[in-house]
Amino acid sequence: MNIGIVGLGLIGGSLGLDLRGRGHKVLGVSRQERTCQIAIERGAVDDASMLLSILTDVDIVFICTPIFAIAPTIKQLIPIISPDTIITDVGSVKRAVVEAVTPLWQNFVGGHPMAGKEYNGIEWAESGLFAGNPYVLTPIDTTPPWAVKRLEEIVRSLTSHVYLCHPEDHDRAVAWISHLPVIVSAGLIDACMGETDLVVLKLAQQLASSGFRDTSRVGGGNPELGVMMARYNRDFLHKSLLSYRQSIDNLIELVEQEDWQGLEKRLQQTQETRSQFYS
């Protein structure tokens, strides 16, 4: 199969390595010539160009740009590709993308490979990045079943765990498990910044170990990514945040009232619930 990839970063580059490894011909597009060169050198693509016209004869295109560039890129692609080409994306929110793209292109299937690393860029691309990780596809009522089936086969060949769901269900789920944790964790760091006694602040920095490290990790991550997820999944993140504030208020009340039995019961529930996430 001829496969196009627009955007040769960590995800686009890693897709290219895997898809070439499975015998497909992969053509890449990047805005930067240097990225095209590295992608070719690293074997992530058979050929690469700064021009979308390299994608004239592809069967499927993966749009691996930042979220805001997905729909504009597809608009530019339309005059170039044939009408039966499948387009998919790898954005971490789906409702906004699917709503914007569906009127433009019928054979569009939203996608979200839930794999990543701390760093981005073609330099960090690796084969096997998606193996064993979730890869969500979000077809809607009007998506042609043959297009879903073909994309699903390709994604399964990466040995990802494939989940099919509605774009809205995807966004609500990732609001809980990806986007809410970023704000929760950023709030922890933000609160610590408020310590005005420098002796205590210095001591806190010296004593911080695995508990603080883990809980503060995603809140200390890439600010642009944090804003993107909040912006494009604003409604569901906001709902999750209000629910979270209620949970925190309840926990504060237990501490205020020194209701240690109530607190223990609550912590038993969270221990039990968390085990269901990793059973």
Add this chain to the structure above:
Amino acid sequence: MNIGIVGLGLIGGSLGLDLRGRGHKVLGVSRQERTCQIAIERGAVDDASMLLSILTDVDIVFICTPIFAIAPTIKQLIPIISPDTIITDVGSVKRAVVEAVTPLWQNFVGGHPMAGKEYNGIEWAESGLFAGNPYVLTPIDTTPPWAVKRLEEIVRSLTSHVYLCHPEDHDRAVAWISHLPVIVSAGLIDACMGETDLVVLKLAQQLASSGFRDTSRVGGGNPELGVMMARYNRDFLHKSLLSYRQSIDNLIELVEQEDWQGLEKRLQQTQETRSQFYS
């Protein structure tokens, strides 16, 4: 030196292994005969007993019981040990312990080795548990300097990083970096429990990966430990919690008002601040 250890769990047992390895004679006390036997078999103590009277001739005693048992244990020890014996503890809060014990025993130096594992009990004891980790000592104005110096030498011999500070400063610092994260993280799990759409909840469980795993880890931990820290560090935890709620409220407001520039600025600050904790 003759060293006594009361409470032969993960911390007491690991201390015993390290101290015997450095040539000290270690005598242990546990309420359970089986624990005494395992401690002897594992080489964590030279001898062990269910009776405190085994500690008649020790130079220093480490109290490694749960926090609530520290002062009662020391009351029982007083008729047995000689007046120049140093007593220390390993509790994770210090102000309440130091206030309770100082009137009982002059040569008391509060201590907090910040090392731990997911599991507790003598079975998990290991040599080198404290190496490279913080070990806080919390002498006060009335603590004899010679007692601090002698304990500090022993703790340094474990190749721990030793910090000396006031009990209150310790408790304020660990409220930020140990105790607040537990509530923040428990709140995240608690909020997810509120998702009433079972399709979305199931999907969230299936898609949860490293971000949720890390942020929810300490909130899914041992409920008894969580309650102990809240109970004995209630005032400083409560202050941290109110500060945290303010941070979360501010972040929610940025999302509500779609102030993406403001959110990006805030996330840049948290990224920068976190790097200061692990520089």
